[in-house]
Amino acid sequence: MEKIKVIHIITRLDKGGSSENTILTAGGLDKQLYDIILIKGLSIESGMADNEAVAVEKSIREAEREGVRILTLPGLVRRIAPFYDFKTFFALIKILRYERPDIVHTHTSKAGILGRWAAFFARVPIIIHTPHGHVFWGYFGRLKTSFYIILEKITAFITEKIIALTEQEKNDHLHLRIASGDKFSVVHSGIKLDRFLNLSVDPAALRRKLGISEGDLVVGTTGRLTPVKGHRHLIEAAANIVNARPNTTFIFLGDGELSDELKNMASSLGIKEKVKFLGWRPDVAEVMSAFDLFVLPSLNEGMGRVLVEAMALGKPIVASDAGGVHDLVVHGENGYLVPPGDVEELVNSINIFLCDPIKRKEMGNRGKIVAADYSADAMVQKIDRLYRTMLQQKNIETFA
Incomplete structure (x- = not known):
């Protein structure tokens, strides 16, 4: 019996959550059963530092070793670019007609629009889309956001299944009437937990190496430094906290x-010496192990898979109650949730943990239990089951 051919489409690969999720899915599916192709853009819009670009290339090579075929379309970009979009759209149709996949699975908004319509015109039997969050607020102005919402509603008509990372993400789509409820499935983003659960590092030695003063408590965050991630608000909160607690x-x-x-903000607020910008690093897990608590100040968030990484390391959480974050963080159990953009509440919640080492330990331990449910293997198994169900519904012959 022939393998089931699946083509994944995404605009860019970097070390962000949507890219990591896509790579893990493509690489993790059983290659004795699936023939997997990943179509991507050049990632030039990510503005990656050299070490991040090297890590991304390493992930690509690893996926290829796992049997994933990688195709690069230079015109597949995240921004709206009519010339490139038109050219890429027809290139996608040509590829899909040649490869004749059973399933096209698109990722993120822009690739989701181009890829799904290309699959429709190429007569692909099954079209699946994972938004990895959404762009309905926090990203663009009202006019551009309305345009994307209309596009998503129209494109949902040709989509067999939309995969939300959390129940909240699904509810956000339903609230805006993107599609009917039966078109949605919820599959949490997964991570390779072993790297975080079996970490061997001396946090005290690492702190010295990073130039952190002995006795300081460390508040950390991880993510792309972009407006929707809310780091401006965290810098404001940091100024308030450092002025009251200089050993932070x-x-x-x-x-x-x-x-x-952000660096200029820290300098102008007089906290430059107490705020360290480390850039992207390959030893993210090791550095995060040196945190006393983890903060995610996002204004909009699909799931916040970095929260799983922090919890796997036993870190208590302060996070914005945005998107599907509350699926991971239960207020008062494994962390605290604050309204997005509320600097005062950020300060208050961070201070609770800074004052109480027992609370940090207890909530961090509870978070470890939560993190165990978000493995990459569990995510891939759910995707596999979804594919099989869709194939059966379309009467496409599948493996046993």
Whole structure:
């Protein structure tokens, strides 16, 4: 029996959650049963530092070793670019007609629009889309957001299944009437837990290496430095906290277009020496192990898979109650939820943990239990079951 051919489409691969999720899915599916192709853009819009680009290339090579065929379309970009979009759309149709996949699975908004319509015109039997969150607020102005919502509603008509990362993400789509409830499935994003659960590192030695003063408590965050991630608000909160508690250090892991602005904010607020911007690093897990607590100040978030990583390391959480974050963080159990953009509540919640080592330990331990349910293997198994169900509904002959 021939293998089931699945083509994944995404605009860019970087070390963000949507890319990591897509790579893990494509690489994790059983290659004795599936023939997997991943179509991607050049990732030039990510503005990656050299070490992040090297890590992404390593992930691509690993996926290829796992049997994933990688195709690159230079015109597949995240921004709206009519010339490139038109050219890429017809290139996708040509590829899909040649490859004749059983399933096209698109990822993120832009690739989801182009890829799904290309699959429709190429007469692909099954079209599946994972938004990895959504762009309905926090990303664009009202006019552009309305345009995307209309596109999503129209494109949902040709989509067999939309995979939400959380129940909240599903509910957000239903609230805006993107599609009917029967078109949605919820599959949580997964991570390779072993890297975080079996970490061997001396946090005290690492802190010295990072130049953190002995005795300081460390508040950390990880993510791309972009407006929707809310780092401006965390810098404001950091100024308030450091002025009251000088033995506190804040660490920002990640790169992005706001890097210089955030550094200037820290300097102008007089906390430059207590805020460390480490850029993107390959040893993210090791650095996060040196945190006393983890903060996710996002204004909009699909699921926040970095929260799973932090919880796997036993870190208590302060996070914005945005998107599907509350699927992971139960207020008062394994962390605290605050309204997005509320600096005062950020300060209050962070201070609770800074004052109470027992609470940090207890909530961190509860988070470890939660993290165990979010493995990459569990995610891939759910995707596999979904594929099989869709194939059976379309009367496409499948493996046993």
